[in-house]
Amino acid sequence: MRGQGLIILGVAILVGLAAVFLANSYLGRVEERQATTPRGMAKVAVARVPLEFGTVITPDKITLIDLPMDTLPAGTFSSVSQLLPMNRNRVALRPMAVNEPILRSKISGEGGRAAISAVLKPDMRAAAVRVGDVAGVGGFVLPGDVVDVLVTRTPPNANGGGQITDILLQKIRVIAIDQEASDSADKPVIGKTATLEVSQVDAQKLALAQQVGQISLVLANPSAVTSPTVETVSVDDLRDGAYVGGYSDRAPTYQPPMAWSAAPPPPRRARSIAAAPSADSSTVLIVRGTKDSSYEVRHYGAH
Template sequence: MRGQGLIILGVAILIGLAAVFLAHNYLGRVEQRQATSPQGMVKVAVASAPLEFGTPITPDKVKLVDWPADSLPEGTFSSIPQLLPMNHTRVALRPMAANEPILRSKISGEGGRAAISAVLDPTKRAVAVRLGDVAGVGGFVLPGDVVDVLITRTPTNTTGNPGQITDVLLQKVRVIAIDQDASDNTDKPAIGKTATLEVSQVDAQKLALAQQVGQLSLALVNPAAETSPTVETVSTEDLRDGAYVGGYSDGAPRYQPPPLAYAPPTARAAVRKPPAPNPDLTVMVVRGTKDSSYEVGRYVGR
């Protein structure tokens, strides 16, 4: 029995040594392959916790992780001193999730602040417009939403008194901030007094003028919706149930309702045709061996 135990112990030791040798050999080959491969791993600075718009970036909110060099995003940082040189502060201009790489396009410059101008399209302008509780869609317009801008005003260049009218001022405009909140991760409705919109230079001028001549309202739009090539003017004469009738006219192209798929019953009624004139009757009179024909009119009462 003792001899058998020694044999089993010896076999176990040999198996263990073989396993250690194979593991060491495998790890050595992996290290050699990584050392010779140009597609190794590099250090990348990522957010260690979620970062909202305007959050100061400090060393405790950053960590370094290994990242494949062949799939490295543009604008990353390889060290914390590179991200925060000389302890200069930066702030987040875009919301970032935990473990998301910190990119130059998502943060401010050294010593910067959370400026709306940093996230603007280079060809656009940011314009703030005043809103009421109803005009702001009850607080459901949030940063990142797309809206149409409506203007309600009283025309001054028309004869008579058409009352107030409402026009579509701008279509599919992106909201970049509500009051002081510019985070597009916001999902809770909040009543705001101002909305900052991203528009072109000319549209910025329109918004500035529109706020002086009328009241602005926002209408939420599906981002996938298409803009209408023509817009209509609605006046107080159109405040009735049913289709738009175009009570206000300022010389602009009028609305043309689509053709009906079927004719209404009154249009389908057959039109009674006037009776055809009655042809004259021919009467033949025979006298002896001679006959004569006479045309006589039909009696109108028949």
């Protein structure tokens, strides 16, 4: 019995050694194939799983695939060690799908965090504005959307004309609603603050507009063309029909009253032309009030 046990143990050891040898051979061939890149191809680090905004990128969420070198986008990584040097954390700043290349523009720096400033263009600023359920289009304004910004205010020279509404900014990208900055959100969210990507001067306009009036957001089509002329809507335009456009931000100018002019004198009556007097007489005109009479007087001694 002892001899049979030794024989079984020896067979088990041999089978185990054979399994280890086969496994090592298979893994070696796989690693060799992975290390060998076909001609014209390059290794690219891609997402193994979906990566949402703020996801910490770890080696288990990355895989390498071969892509044609002439179609590689800028900012790719050719290895896990290049993407995560010294195992330092990086964070996804843009949502990435499975097998989507991980680009430098979509992740934070080494050991970085998911910061709004990292997704801004170099010459742009992030400005927050207060919005409500109505001003925020019922929660349908989400990160990544494009909006027009309206301001409703009372002008200093309203002269009793009430409030007006102007288009303050056109085609502005929303980068966050409250604390949500992922542009993969697909459900309406009622937020109190919208963070917009604007220029430095437009950020100043937004700060001033919030002090003098109320801000509203209007969803816009990303392919829409901005209007070069911005109209002002006043209380007089609150009616069904075409835009009246009667509002003017200029104060009314003083118009002096027209001077009273005397009525033109009535036309004078044409006097009747008397017959030419004869040689031995003369005509005498006698005026009585407003009436005149002509008389012919014969000369003294005339027959």
